[in-house]
Amino acid sequence: MKLHTKFSLSVGVLFLSLGISVSILEYSHLKSVVKRQAYQRCRRIIAEIEATQRYVREVLRPTVSKLIDRNNFIPEAMSTTFISRSIIERFQRQYPDYYFKFAALTPRNSINLADEHERQVIEQFKANPKLEEWQGLLERNGQLYYGVATPIRFKTSCMRCHGNPADAPMALRKRYGDKGGFRRQVGDVAIKFVGIPLSKALASAKARAFVFTGLAAMFLAGLFLTTNYFFRRFIIRPLQILQNGAKQIGNGKLDYRLGINTKDEFQELANNFNQMAEKLKASYSLLEQKVAERTAELQQEKAALQESEEKYRSLVENGLEGVYIYRGDRFLFVNPQVSQMTGYSQDELMKMCIWDLMAPEDRERLKGYGRERAKGKPAPTRYEAKVLRKDGQTIVCEFAISTIMFQGELAIQGSVRDITERKRIEEEIRQERDKLKGILAAIGDGLCIITENHKIIHANEVLKEIVGKTKLEGQFCYRSFFERKTPCTDCPLQKAIENKRIERTEFTYPNGRTVESTFSPLKLTNGEMVTIQIIKDVTEQRRLIREIEERRLYLEKLIAAAPDAIVTLDDQQHIIEWNPGAERLFGYKRDEALGQHLDHLIGKDDSFDEANNLTKVAMAGKSIPPTETVRYRKDGSPIDVIVTGAPIIINDKVVGVIAIYTDFSERKKLEAQLRQVQKMEAVGTLASGIAHDFNNLLGGILGYTSLLKMNLSKDDENYEYVDLIEKAGERAAELTSQLLAFSR
Structure with a gap:
């Protein structure tokens, strides 16, 4: 296939494809313009309807509500849907092809009942509460429409007229009944639907596209013929002349010259071709001359080689x-x-x-x-x-x-x-390097040197033991230390290099070892930046700190739960700990007691010196044995306590005192009662002994008195005295019986 045929086919296919593409693009553009205009009209109608509804809702309805009874309802002045539909009906008289509808699943007015397509749109709005608009093409009554729908979402303020029928105005129920439009829930959805007819507009766009396609085809056909003509005249003909000239030169006709006068690249090519033929002709005549010259050059090169050999010998010897x-x-x-x-x-x-x-x-x-x-x-x-x-x-x-x-x-x-x-020198350097390695190996902490691209170039054995790896050199730090595929977020190594300062941080390796790490940037003699990382294993230290903290919390809870008053003083005898037992015993709250001088707080004039002396004993490093004493509550009442104390010694130095106060007031009362009982028991024992001995004496007295009365007559002057003695003895015997009863 010749070049001209290939060019014609290629250009024809190109222009045909271009014409079809431009026609399709033009029709798509016109169609999108029609849809955009339809959408803008729909949005404008919806905006006017929503403006009307806001006016009714915010101005007209409140004004009418003030003028009528609560149970009355005038839809022509209070219903946003009724008023909007009435306005649209008048609008549709002028534009009958336009479509508008308030669509709901259970409408109050049957004309608002949603059809199948509108039901699907309502379900979309229900399923997606964030969806604010639906738009698209639909066919209605055999005609194509562009429709836009927006949701009407029922809120709490809508429930009076659309919720429970009993809550709605009576006039509303009388007019529409109590079934349709009621029993709605907050969040239920209805829609405003506007449709614009597109059939005529799309037909017009299609006609304009056909006209454009025809004009484009005519233009491209003319352009194709014109391009074909000029290509044949300015490309094909000069190429044919060049082809013929090449054949002539190839046949040995070195005097043949091309005659192209097109004043373009072909003429330049023909001129170059003629010059080439001229030079080719001249080259034959110069060939023998060149051979002779080359022979002379070889002679010169031989002399130069000998000279070079002498120079090499001189270089070797010197x-x-x-x-x-x-x-x-x-x-x-x-x-x-x-x-x-x-x-x-x-x-x-x-x-x-x-x-x-x-x-x-x-x-x-x-x-x-x-x-x-x-x-x-x-x-x-x-x-x-x-x-x-x-x-x-x-x-x-x-x-x-x-x-x-x-x-x-x-x-x-x-x-x-x-x-x-x-x-x-190398041996000295090696010895110094070995010495440095020895020093690094002797460091108790882990140490490594890391380049700015996170590669480890040196690591001592301590670090390898900490991370549990036998080889770290040549590895990336984030992979060896943390088993990551990428550098760590907020990498302290990178920060140390960028900020040119030491960075310190603490982290835990995957094997559970906790370390404190210091990153020190260093610039090498070759200009490379590295970081010296010193890693201190603080796993055991952190464990001890946790144990100390746990023990501290345990002791705090133990002290807080103790029934006795436990008080801790600093070296100035000021209270630094005051447990709940101390609050109950002395009546001072913890915040009131902290920082106070203990002996001034719970000691008075009669007990201050004794209390202060006990505190001084403890501050001298001696323990205070259990000591009964008296201290005073916040209300000034005395309280009997047993106090014990001990010094708090840290590093052979007394830094404070801990004192424990036990309330033994009740025990003291019981001891007094016991002493009284013991006294009474002793008195009873004494009285019993006296009564027994006295009874023995009274027995003899009363016996002999009875015998004496038997030997005396009642007329005897001594009989009265004997009778008095007998009665006195009987009274003494009765008193003795009382003493015996008391002793029991």
Whole structure:
């Protein structure tokens, strides 16, 4: 297929595709314009309806409500739906094709009952409370509409007229009944639906698109023909001339020239073609001349090579490094530098075996290299070895070996450099490095050096033990320490490098070890930034702190639950702890007691000195044995207590006192009662003994008195006295019986 045919087909397909694409885009644009205009009209109608409803709701309804009874209801002045629908009905008389509806699932007025499509829209609004609008195409009564719907969501303020029928105005129930429009719930949804007819507008857009497509097709057809004509005239014809000229030159007609006068790139190409033919013709005539010139140049290069060889010899003999050539075990050439290094003259070296210069410990190794090289096997070309000087000293040299052709045969050329001083310096550096490693290893804390891209370049054994890894060098810190795939958020290493200051932090590794970490930025001599991280394992310390805190809480709870008063003083005898038992015993609240002088607070003039002396004993580092004493409550009443105390000693220094007060007032009363009972018991025992002894005496007195009365007549003058004695004895016997009863 020729170029002209390919071009015509390509341009034709391109223009056809372009025409179809432009037509489709134009129709899509016109269609979107029609939809956008329809949407704007729908939104404008909805906005006017909502404005009317707000006016009724905010102005008209409140005004009418004030003028009528609560049970009365005038929909023409109070119902937003009724008034809006009435306005739309008048609007539709002028625009009958427009569609509007207040649609609900259970409307008060049957004309507002939602159809199937409107039910689906209502369900969408119910399912998505955040949805504020629905829009789209729909077909109604055989006509295409563009519809927009917005939700009417029932609120608490709507429930009077749409909730319980009993709460609604009586006039509303009489007019619409108590079924439709009632029993709504807060959050129920109805919709305002507006539809604009699109059939005519879309037909107009389609017609305009067809007209545009026809015009575009005519334009592209003309453009195609014009392009084809100019392509044939300005491209194809010059190419045919160039093709013919190439054939003529290819046939050996070097005098043939192209005649193109188009004043464009083709003319420039033809001119270049003519120049090429002219130069090609001239090249044949210059070929012999070039051959002669090249021969002369080769002669000059040979002379230059000889000169270069002289310069190389001078460089070898006068250079800083020793250079030698040997075959087998004999030198073929040595420069003065080799003689200077070894202390042997060049003549002496030429007569020596090369292995005699090598130190015994390196000799076999170097011979092995020679044997491998002679067999054609790989052998080191650079190595270090010790050389024996003529004066007996040993020097360390660095050798570089290569195989060359010398005097027509294979030989070994080597260069040697004395590196004894360098080795000494390297050994000193190694010793210093080992010393530094020893110091780092002796540090009790973990230590590592990390680059700014989070790679660990050194880590001591302590750190490896902390994180539980045997190898850390070459690993990323976030992966080795925290098993992460990316650097840590708010990385302290990065902050230390960016802010050029020390960063401190605390974190817990995955193995449960808690550490305190310090990041110190450091700039190396090569300009690289690194961070020295010192890691201190504080796992045990944190565990002890937790145990101390738990024990402190335990003691605080124990002291708080103790029935006795427990008071703690500082070294100035001021109260620093006052438990609930102290509040109950002395009547002072904790906030009132803290910071007060204990002996001034609960001691009075008659007991202050005694209390202060006890406190001084404890402050002197001695314990106070249980001591009965008297202290005073907040209301001034005395209270009998047993006080014990002990010093609080930290680091061999008394820093305070703890005192415990036990209320024994009740026990003291019981002891007094016991003493009284014991006294009464003693009196009873005494009275019983006296009564028994007195009864024995009275028995004799009354017996003898009875015998005496029997021997006396009643007329006897002594009978009356004896009778008095008997009666006195009987009274004494009765008193004795009372004493016996008391003693029991």
